[in-house]
Amino acid sequence: DTAVSQTPKYLVTQMGNDKSIKCEQNLGHDTMYWYKQDSKKFLKIMFSYNNKELIINETVPNRFSPKSPDKAHLNLHINSLELGDSAVYFCASSQRTGGALLTDTQYFGPGTRLTVL
């Protein structure tokens, strides 16, 4: 069974469009994340939700809006897509253990490759 799943796996779209990427985890975790990995493989955290509450919000353009309808889902909506948004977006989940935030073992999804033309 897939632990962290993302849809779609590939997304090709035109500049200016609005798109969403969905993420679901069946691990029973209470924390979910979105990461962006650029063409040079540089990985950067974007958002984190714990029990549907936003706890990390990096310096990300307002065009990116995460939405967590429940603990098992964290979707990423992107408005007015730009060329620079092209990247692989990874969703991840973890269970809070009471230690320092972001040091809990995170389980990553397979990624969504977004290409903006």
Next chain:
Amino acid sequence: GQQLNQSPQSMFIQEGEDVSMNCTSSSIFNTWLWYKQDPGEGPVLLIALYKAGELTSNGRLTAQFGITRKDSFLNISASIPSDVGIYFCAGYYGGSQGNLIFGKGTKLSVKP
């Protein structure tokens, strides 16, 4: 802002050889994490280090949290073909905003 220097950028080794890679920073971190990413997959956590000087092993992998808290290294002993992938270090210095920084990765290739 915070940056991690990870080296080497890539390595091309023979099966059976040992591998060493490291990350350094001008800033102090409270936690060091090492991930491996296979092609087309998400990163997988290999080792987490929480205290300066800590040395932790996971099978053939060994990682250390530098005494100065500004560096960490990962060793892989007796490499095998399935070790190929990109290895990332990540440093975390507490709090919630902007505090998990990733290195740029070390791409490992192993010749059978």
